[in-house]
Amino acid sequence: MTERLILHEYAQSGNCYKVRLTAALLGLPIERREYDILKGETRTPDFLARVNANGRIPVLQIGERFIPESNAACFYLAEATKLVPEDRFGRADMLRWMFFEQYSHEPNVATLRFWIAFLGDARMSEAQRAQIPARRAAGEAALALMDEHLSTRPWFVGDRLSLADIALYAYTHVAEEGGFDLSRTPHVQAWLGRTASLPNYLAMDD
Numbered sequence: 001m002t003e004r005l006i007l008h009e010y011a012q013s014g015n016c017y018k019v020r021l022t023a024a025l026l027g028l029p030i031e032r033r034e035y036d037i038l039k040g041e042t043r044t045p046d047f048l049a050r051v052n053a054n055g056r057i058p059v060l061q062i063g064e065r066f067i068p069e070s071n072a073a074c075f076y077l078a079e080a081t082k083l084v085p086e087d088r089f090g091r092a093d094m095l096r097w098m099f100f101e102q103y104s105h106e107p108n109v110a111t112l113r114f115w116i117a118f119l120g121d122a123r124m125s126e127a128q129r130a131q132i133p134a135r136r137a138a139g140e141a142a143l144a145l146m147d148e149h150l151s152t153r154p155w156f157v158g159d160r161l162s163l164a165d166i167a168l169y170a171y172t173h174v175a176e177e178g179g180f181d182l183s184r185t186p187h188v189q190a191w192l193g194r195t196a197s198l199p200n201y202l203a204m205d206d
C-alpha cells in the first residue's frame with residue numbers, strides 16, 4: 001500500500017479497534033487521529049464536511065480519500081490478503097458474519113457497553129435505560145449463536161482467521177464491560193484466547 005493511511009478514531013471504540021487490529025495483523029503502518037465522541041468532536045461542521053457526513057468514527061483516510069464504516073475500512077486494508085478467503089463461498093460467508101456483527105451484535109453488545117461503562121447511570125437517558133433488557137436479551141442471543149458456531153470450529157469461516165473474526169472480536173472481548181457474562185459461552189472464550197495469541201496481535205489499549 002503506497003498511500004498514507006490515517007485512522008480517524010476514538011481509541012476505546014471497538015469499531016475503531018477493528019481497523020487498528022486488521023492493520024496490525026497485516027503489518028501495515030497507520031497514523032491515528034483521536035476525537036472525543038463524548039464531547040461531540042465528530043459532529044463539528046469541519047468533520048461533517050471533510051471526514052464523514054454521517055458524523056461518526058472510525059473513518060479510514062487513504063491519501064485524500066475517506067472510507068467510513070469499520071467493516072468497509074477493514075476490507076479496504078485486507079482485500080487480497082490472508083484475512084479474506086480465496087474462495088467465493090468463503091468470502092460471502094465472511095460478509096455474512098460481518099453483517100451479523102453490525103445488525104445483531106454491535107447494536108446490543110457494544111451499545112450496552114457504551115451506555116453502562118462510558119455514559120454511566122448519571123448520563124444515561126430514561127429512553128436508554130428502558131431499552132436495556134431488550135438489548136441485553138438480543139446481545140445474549142448473538143453471543144449464544146456465536147458459541148454454538150464455534151463449538152465445532154476454531155474460526156468463524158473456513159479453517160483460519162478472517163475479517164469475520166476481527167469484526168466480532170472487537171466488542172466481544174470487552175462485552176463484560178457491558179454486563180455480559182462470557183463464562184456462559186466457553187467456545188467464545190476459547191476463540192477470544194486464540195485470537196489474542198496471534199502473531200502481531202494488538203491489544204485495544206496499545
Ligand SMILES: N[C@@H](CCC(=O)N[C@@H](CS)C(=O)NCC(=O)O)C(=O)O
Nearest residue numbers: 013015037055056057058069070071
Ligand atoms: N456502523 C458504524 C458505526 C460507527 C459508530 O457508531 N461510531 C460511534 C463510535 S463506536 C460514533 O462515532 N459515535 C459518535 C457519534 O455518533 O456522535 C461502523 O461500523 O463504523
